[in-house]
Amino acid sequence: MIKAYAAFEPGEKLQPFEYDPGPLGAEDVEIAVEHCGICHSDLSMLNNEWGITQYPFVPGHEIIGVIVDSGESVRQLKPGQRVGLGWHSGYCMTCTTCMSGDHNLCTHAELTIVGRHGGFADKVRANVASVVALPDAIDARSAGPLFCAGITVFNPLLQYDTRPTARVAVIGIGGLGHIALQFLKAWGCHVTAFTSSESKRTEALELGAHATLNSQQSVELESATGQFDLILSTVNVKLDWNSYLATLRPKGRLHFVGATLEPLDIGVFPLILRQCSISGSPVGSPASMRTMLDFVAQHNIKPVIETYRFDQVNEALARLASGDAHYRVVLSH
DSSP states (O other), rough: EEEEESSSSTTTTOEEEEOOOOOOOOTTTEEEEEEEEOOHHOOOOOHHTTTTTSSSBOOOEEEEEEEEEEEEOOOOSSSTTTEOOSEEOOOOOOOHHHHOOOOOOTOOOOEEEEOOOOSSEEEEEEEEGEEEEOOTOOHHHGGGGGGTTHHHHHHHHHHHTTOTTTTTEEEESSHHHHHHHHHHHHOOOEEEEEEOOHHHHHHHHHTOOOOOEEEEEEHHHHHHTTEEEEEOOOOOOOHHHHHHHHTEEEEEEEEOOOOOOOOOOOOHHHHHTTOOOEEEOOOHHHHHHHHHHHHHHHHTTOOOEEEEEEHHHHHHHHHHHOOSSSSEEEEEO
C-alpha cells in the first residue's frame, strides 16, 4: 500500500489516504519520495479549475526520491539511484514527436497528477522513460522545483538557440522567474527583470539580473523600447502586452511560459514591421531535463525554497496560495 495525502472534493483540505497501486509494470519504477515541490498547477488541479481532476486527488509533480523497485524491462535506472520526476510520468514512445525527441509534446503523454496519484506520498510510480537521474552535485532538498518550474524556463533557451550575448528580460520574479534569472545569467545573457515590487528589485539583482524595470511605470517601459531579443513571461495575469512588444528588437520574441488565461490583445502591425514572434512552450523532454541538470550542477544553481514536513501539507498549500511564498514550497519527509 502507498500512503499519501489526498483531497476528496474540490478545494478540500488534504487528509491521509492509502491506495494499492497494483503490480509494477515491466517498464515502470517505484520511487520512495524524499522531497516534493508544490506548484500552482497542484492548486489548480486541487480546485478542479481545469475540469479534469479526478478524486481522490493526490497532488505532487516535482518529485525527488530514490528508486526502490523496477520492472523487469527496466535497464537504464537501478534501485538505489536518486531521481527526479516532473509533470509527465510516461509517453507513448511511438508518435512522431516522441521519435523526434520531443517527448514533452506527446499528445498521449501520461500526466503525473492527472488520472493517477502524484508525489504527496511515501512512494510514487512512473514509466522509466520519464524519470531522470539526479546528479550527485545537485542538492536533493531543493531540486524538486527544477523538474517543473526549472525545465519550463530552461526549455526555451534550447528550443530557440538563445545566444549567450542575447539581451533577455523576464516578466514576473516568482516561482519560475527567480530560476530563469539564474539560468540566463549563467547562460551569459544580459538579463533584465520586469517587476512591480520594489522589494524584489534587490533580490532580482542578487539572483542574476543586470538591471530591473518597474513594469507599472510607463516611462520605464518606454525607456526600454527596442532593447530585448527575448522576453520570458512567467505570470498568469493579463498585462499590456503591446507595451512589452515595443521593447523587443527586430526579430525579437515574446515567449509565454506562464499560463495567462485571458486572450492576448496584440497589435499585428508591430509584429509584421519588425518581424517579431509570439510563442509558448510547456516543460521539456527528458533529454532537455538531463541537459538542464548538467547546467545546474556546473553553475551551482538552486531554487530558493521554503520547506515543510509532509504532515504540514495543508499549511504548505495555504502558504503557496497566499502568494507570499519565497519562492518555491517543498515538502520533505
